[in-house]
Amino acid sequence: MRTITGLYDNYDDARAAVSALEDAGIPSDDISIATNETNGVEVEGQGNRAAEGAGTGAGLGAMAGGAGGLLTGLGMLAIPGVGPVVAAGWLVATAAGAAAGAVAGGAVGGIVGAMVKAGVPEEDAHLYAEGIRRGGSVVAARVEEGRVAESRAILDRWRPVDIRARRASYVEQGWTGFDDTADPYTAEQIAAERERYRSTL
Numbered sequence: 549m550r551t552i553t554g555l556y557d558n559y560d561d562a563r564a565a566v567s568a569l570e571d572a573g574i575p576s577d578d579i580s581i582a583t584n585e586t587n588g589v590e591v592e593g594q595g596n597r598a599a600e601g602a603g604t605g606a607g608l609g610a611m612a613g614g615a616g617g618l619l620t621g622l623g624m625l626a627i628p629g630v631g632p633v634v635a636a637g638w639l640v641a642t643a644a645g646a647a648a649g650a651v652a653g654g655a656v657g658g659i660v661g662a663m664v665k666a667g668v669p670e671e672d673a674h675l676y677a678e679g680i681r682r683g684g685s686v687v688a689a690r691v692e693e694g695r696v697a698e699s700r701a702i703l704d705r706w707r708p709v710d711i712r713a714r715r716a717s718y719v720e721q722g723w724t725g726f727d728d729t730a731d732p733y734t735a736e737q738i739a740a741e742r743e744r745y746r747s748t749l
Contacts, residue, residue, distance in 0.1 A: 549578075549690045549691065549692060549693075550667065550690070550691055550692075550693055550696050551663075551666040551667045551668055551688055551689070551690050551691075552688070552689050552691060552696060552699050552700050552703060553663070553668055553672070553676060553686060553687065553688045553689075553703075554686070554687045554703035554704075554706070554708035554709075555675070555676050555679040555684055555685070555686055555708055555709040555711060555714070556684060556685045556686075556687065556706065556707065556708055556709065557683075557684055557685075557709060557742065557745055558685075558707070559583050559587040559589060559685045561685075561706040561707050561708075562581055562583060562685035562686070562687050562706070563581070563619060563685075564706045565687045565702065565703050565705070565706040565708075566579055566581050566617075566618055566619060566687055567617070567619070568702045568705065568706070569687075569689055569699060569702055569703075570617055570618065572698065572699070572702055574689055574691060574695070574699060576617055576618040576621075576637075577637075577638065578638065578689055578690040578691065579618050579637055579638075579687070579688070579689045579690075580618075580635070580636065580637025580638050580639035580640065580686075580687070580688045580689070581618065581619070581622075581635060581636055581637060581685065581686070581687050581688075582627075582633050582634070582635040582639060582640070582659070582680055582685065582686050583633060583634050583635070583680070583684070583685035583686075584630070584631075584632075584633055584680055584681070584682075584683045584684065584685070584733075584738065585624070585631065585632035585633055585634055586683055586735055586738050587634070587683070587685065589622065589634040591622050591623055591624055591634060618636050618637055619636065621636040621637075622634050622635065622636045623635065623636065623640075625640060627658055627659050627677075627680070627728075628658055628728040628729070629658070629677070629681060629726060629727055629728035629729060629730050629732065630659065630677065630680050630681045630728075630732055631681075631732030631733070632732075633680060637688070638690070639659075639662050639663070639666070639688050658677070658728050659673075659676075659677045659680070660673045660674055660677050660726055660728070661673075663676060663677075663688065666688065666690070668688075671715075672711060673726075674725045674726040675711055675714065675715050675718070675726075676711075677726040677728075678718060678723065678725075678726045679709065679714065681726070681730075681732065681733055682733055682737075682738060682741040683733065683738035683741050683742060684709070687703060689703075709745075714745075717744075717745075
């Protein structure tokens, strides 16, 4: 299995990418999505105020898709350095486990650790975590080797961020890597980020 990932400035694009992966036969259990709570995504039964109940740890446990698809299993969690996110899928459970391992052994934890454990290069994992922190959405899928190109093409169909260009932009602003001890971005900071990259929205 290989892990493919996409960072999206627009939650609707990320959601469409998830649906397209499922339509192509990628099992919901092998897909994950995480989006910044400021995108206003409603969690079933909680509305968009679910962040009030989000814990302060790395995660509240696995949120899987089930029969209705991944997006029906969205739930809230809080990621250190990011703040409240809406998420579903295997990455959530892995993030919680990675955070626990980091506490015990000093390893890279949280969302970065979860992605690294899944095979995402650490440099890219830092960028994806920072992208969520700044208001974005990440889609990750575990796919068989023979379906990597097809699945990558599906993610690319929905306008993912060019991660090399985005990394260069972040570095130009003084960014050196995701810091899970940093304060989450405020709504005003996220709005400024969206304005900065509005041509991609």
